[in-house]
Amino acid sequence: MRIFHVSAEQFREIDALPQSLPGEGYLWVGIARQIFEGRAGPVQAALQRWTGGQLVDLHVSDLLNNQLPSHFDYTSWYDMLVFRRLAPAAGSEEQAGAARDPLSHPARAALPSIDTSPVGFALFDRVLLTVHPADCAVREYFASRLAAMSGPEARAGTRLPPNPADLMLRMVNHMVDGYLELRRLLTRQFGHLQNELLDPKSHFRDWQLLLASRNQLHQLEDTCEDQRSAIQEWIDAVAEWPAEVAPVAQRERELLNVRSRDVLEHIERVLAHVRRLEQSAEAAVQMHFSALGRRTNDIMRTLTVLTAIFLPLNLVTGIFGMNFDALPLIHSATGVWITLGLMAALGVGLGAYFWRKRYLGTHTAP
16 A cells, blocks of 8 residues: 655655645555455545545445446545556567567467456545555556656656546546557457458468457457446536636636546547457458358359360260260271360360350459
C-alpha cells in the first residue's frame, strides 16, 4: 500500500495512513487487491476519520472481485468506478519480438498477451482510493510521473491533478491508451491469419487458433462496451453535480468534463478497431471459402473438359476394337496411322474449341 499527498505545488509519499487529512490538497491511497483484502478494516477506519463515511460492504466486495466487469456506482458521499484495463500483460514485448521470427506464429504470441484485470476507484471529495491487481504497473507509473511533475526538473506548464476526479480520469485514460500497443499486435496477428487463409498455395488447418482469436475479440468487444457504459454513467453523474460558483472551480469542472469526453472518445476508438478486426476476420473466412470453392470449380471444369475431349477418342477406339472382319482400314498398312491422325486432329480440335470458350486455362473475363 502506498499513500500520497497531492497538492497544487507538491507531490509526496506518506509512510502510513495519517490521522487526519492535510490542510490542503488530497490523498491518494493505492493498494493491491490482496493487501486490501487483508487490511480492509484499517482502510475503512481511516476513511471514516477522513470523510465521515466508509465504503459500502457491497462495494468492498466489488473491489475485491477479480472478475467484475467495468461499471459505475455512487452514493451520497463517494463515487465508485471499476474499470477493466486493456493492455499487454507482462512479457508481451518478448512475445511480440518472437512474433517477428518467421519460425514462430504471431497469433500464438498475441492471444496470451491480453490482460483485462479490473482496477477499482473509490472517489471522495479529498480522497482517492485505488485498488489494483498485484501485477498492475499503473500505480507505479503515475507515482513516478507525478513525482517528476512536481520536481525541480518539471517542464513549464505542467500541473498536478487538482482533484481526485482528475487523477482518476488520467489513470483511466492511460489504461485505455495502453490498448494502442495491443492493437498493433492484434492487427499483425489477424494479418498473418488472413494471409494464410487467402494464400492459394497454403493448406490452412489452424481453425482452432482462428476460433480462439475470434472469441478473444468478442471478449474485448464486451469489455469495451462495459467500459463505455461505465464512463457514460460517470459523465451523466458529473452533469448532476451542483454548479460551481468560483471561477477556478468552474474551470476545473470544465476540464473534468473535457477529460471525461476524451476518455469516452478513446474507448469508442478502441471499440471501433475491435469491431473492424472482427469484420476483417469474418470477411477473410468468407473469402477463403469462396476461393476454395472457385478452385474446386476450376478443377472440376478441367476434369470435365478432359473427359469431353477423350470421350470421342474412346468411341473411335471402341469402334475399331469391335470383332468384325469388314471394318474399314483394318486390313490397310496405313490404317493405323490414318486413325491415329484422325484421333489426334479430333483431340486437338476439341481442345482448341474448349480453349476458345475459356473452359481451359486461367483466363479471366474481360
